[in-house]
Amino acid sequence: MEMTSYKMRQNNLLEKIEEGAFLIPSNKLMHKSNDTEFPFRQNSFFKYFVGFEEADSLLVLCKRRNGEISRHLFLQGKNPEMEMWMGKRMGVEKACELLEIDFAYDNTTLEENLPKVLGGIENLYFDFFNKELSESIQKCVQTLSRQRKSKAHKPHSWHHSIDLMGRLRLIKDQNEILAMKKAAKLSDIGHRAAMALSAPGVNEKEINDLLTYLFSQEAGEGAAYDSIVAGGENALILHYINNNQALIDGDLLLIDAGAQVNTYASDVTRTFPVNGYFSEAQKELYQIVLDTQKTAMSFMKVGNSLSDIHKETCLSLIRSLIEAGILKESAEEALESGSYRKYYPHGTGHWLGLDVHDESPYLQKGNTGKLQDIPLEEGMAFTCEPGLYFPKNDEAIPTQWRGIGIRIEDDILMTNNGALNLTSSIPKEIKEIEEACHAEIKDILAKCDPLPLICK
Numbered sequence: 001m002e003m004t005s006y007k008m009r010q011n012n013l014l015e016k017i018e019e020g021a022f023l024i025p026s027n028k029l030m031h032k033s034n035d036t037e038f039p040f041r042q043n044s045f046f047k048y049f050v051g052f053e054e055a056d057s058l059l060v061l062c063k064r065r066n067g068e069i070s071r072h073l074f075l076q077g078k079n080p081e082m083e084m085w086m087g088k089r090m091g092v093e094k095a096c097e098l099l100e101i102d103f104a105y106d107n108t109t110l111e112e113n114l115p116k117v118l119g120g121i122e123n124l125y126f127d128f129f130n131k132e133l134s135e136s137i138q139k140c141v142q143t144l145s146r147q148r149k150s151k152a153h154k155p156h157s158w159h160h161s162i163d164l165m166g167r168l169r170l171i172k173d174q175n176e177i178l179a180m181k182k183a184a185k186l187s188d189i190g191h192r193a194a195m196a197l198s199a200p201g202v203n204e205k206e207i208n209d210l211l212t213y214l215f216s217q218e219a220g221e222g223a224a225y226d227s228i229v230a231g232g233e234n235a236l237i238l239h240y241i242n243n244n245q246a247l248i249d250g251d252l253l254l255i256d257a258g259a260q261v262n263t264y265a266s267d268v269t270r271t272f273p274v275n276g277y278f279s280e281a282q283k284e285l286y287q288i289v290l291d292t293q294k295t296a297m298s299f300m301k302v303g304n305s306l307s308d309i310h311k312e313t314c315l316s317l318i319r320s321l322i323e324a325g326i327l328k329e330s331a332e333e334a335l336e337s338g339s340y341r342k343y344y345p346h347g348t349g350h351w352l353g354l355d356v357h358d359e360s361p362y363l364q365k366g367n368t369g370k371l372q373d374i375p376l377e378e379g380m381a382f383t384c385e386p387g388l389y390f391p392k393n394d395e396a397i398p399t400q401w402r403g404i405g406i407r408i409e410d411d412i413l414m415t416n417n418g419a420l421n422l423t424s425s426i427p428k429e430i431k432e433i434e435e436a437c438h439a440e441i442k443d444i445l446a447k448c449d450p451l452p453l454i455c456k
Contacts, residue, residue, distance in 0.1 A: 118155055172379050
C-alpha cells in the first residue's frame with residue numbers, strides 16, 4: 001500500500017533523531033459559555049503529522065536504538081450517548097486501519113498505557129509550554145522511575161520539539177500547495193466582492209460578514225484569522241478587529257483577510273478608496289507602498305532570507321520618507337537608528353501555512369555554531385506586506401497624508417525559478433483597484449460555486 005503523506009512526515013521527523021519519542025497532542029474543545037464550546041480547530045502539528053480531526057488525542061512516535069519505529073495514538077473511545085450529542089467518533093478499533101497507526105488506545109487509559117509505550121525510551125520530544133501534556137509526561141516518568149528492577153532504559157532527557165517539527169513544515173508538498181492555492185482563490189473572490197460593496201455609509205461589519213460568507217464557499221472553512229476591515233484612521237491600528245464603523249467618503253479602506261482551506265491559510269491585504277477613486281495624494285502614497293512591494297519581490301531568490309527582503313523593503317520605504325522630507329537623516333542612519341519604525345513598525349513577511357504565522361523557525365545554527373537566517377528554498381511559503389502608517393497629529397507628515405494607513409500583502413511560494421505570487425490575481429494596481437471598486441457585486445458572486453443566495 002502506498003505510504004500517505006502523514007506517514008512520510010512522521011518518518012521524516014523520526015529521521016532527525018537517533019532515539020526517542022515525539023509526543024504530539026491534539027487540541028481540546030474550548031469552553032465558550034455554560035455548556036457550549038468554541039468551534040473546534042485542530043492543533044496544527046497534530047494535523048500535520050496525523051491528519052486526524054478529533055479532540056483529546058495524543059500521537060506518540062517512537063524510535064528505539066535498534067531503529068525500530070512504532071506509532072501510537074490515544075483517542076476518544078466510542079460512546080453512543082456522547083456521540084448523540086457531540087458527533088461520531090472514529091474509535092480505537094478503526095484507528096490503526098484508517099490512520100496507519102500501529103497501536104491505538106482509549107485516551108482514558110493514558111496514565112496506564114503511556115509508561116508501557118515509553119518504556120526503554122531515553123529521549124522525549126514535546127512542547128514544553130503545553131502544561132497538561134507536561135504533567136502527563138511527568139507522571140509517566142515517575143511511574144517508570146519506580147520500576148527500579150527493570151533493566152529497560154527510562155526517559156531522562158527532555159527536548160523542546162517545536163523548532164524541530166516546525167522546520168519540516170517550512171517545505172510545502174503538493175497537497176499543501178493545492179490547499180493554499182484554493183484558499184487564495186477564495187480570498188480573491190472575497191476581496192473583489194469587498195471592493196464592489198464598499199461605499200460611503202456602508203459599515204465595516206457588512207463587509208466583514210460578506211468576507212466570512214465567501215470564505216466559506218466551495219472547500220472554504222471561513223476566515224483563517226479575525227479579518228481586519230479598517231476604514232480611515234482605523235487602518236493605523238495594526239490588528240484592528242472591531243469592524244463596526246461606517247465608511248466615510250474620501251477615506252481609504254484597509255482589508256487584511258484571508259480564507260482557510262483544509263486548515264491552510266491565505267493572508268492578504270488590500271487598501272482601496274471607499275468611494276472607488278483614489279485622490280492624487282492617496283495615489284502618490286499608495287504607489288510608494290506598491291513600488292516597495294515590487295522591490296521586495298525582486299529579492300525573493302533561493303538563498304536569500306526573509307531578513308534580506310525586510311532590509312531592502314525598509315531601505316526602499318526610508319528613501320521615500322527622506323524624499324518626502326519626513327526623515328531628516330541618511331538612509332543608512334535611519335536603518336541603523338530605526339527611526340523609520342514609527343511609520344513601518346512590522347516585518348515584511350512571515351512563514352505561512354497551517355498557521356497564518358506558521359510555527360517554523362527563522363534561524364538555524366551555521367557552521368560556526370552561531371545562529372543565522374534560514375535561506376529561502378523551493379517550497380517555502382511566506383507573505384510580503386510592506387506598509388506605511390501616518391498618525392493624524394504627526395507634524396512631520398505632509399498634511400495630505402496624515403491619518404492614512406496603507407498595507408499591501410500577498411502570499412508567496414518560493415520556487416527554483418523565483419517567487420510565485422499565489423494571490424497575484426487580486427487587484428492591486430491603482431487602475432485595477434478602481435475598476436474593481438466599480439464592478440457589479442452580483443457578477444463577482446456569480447462566479448462562486450455553489451452560487452450564493454444573493455445571486456439566485
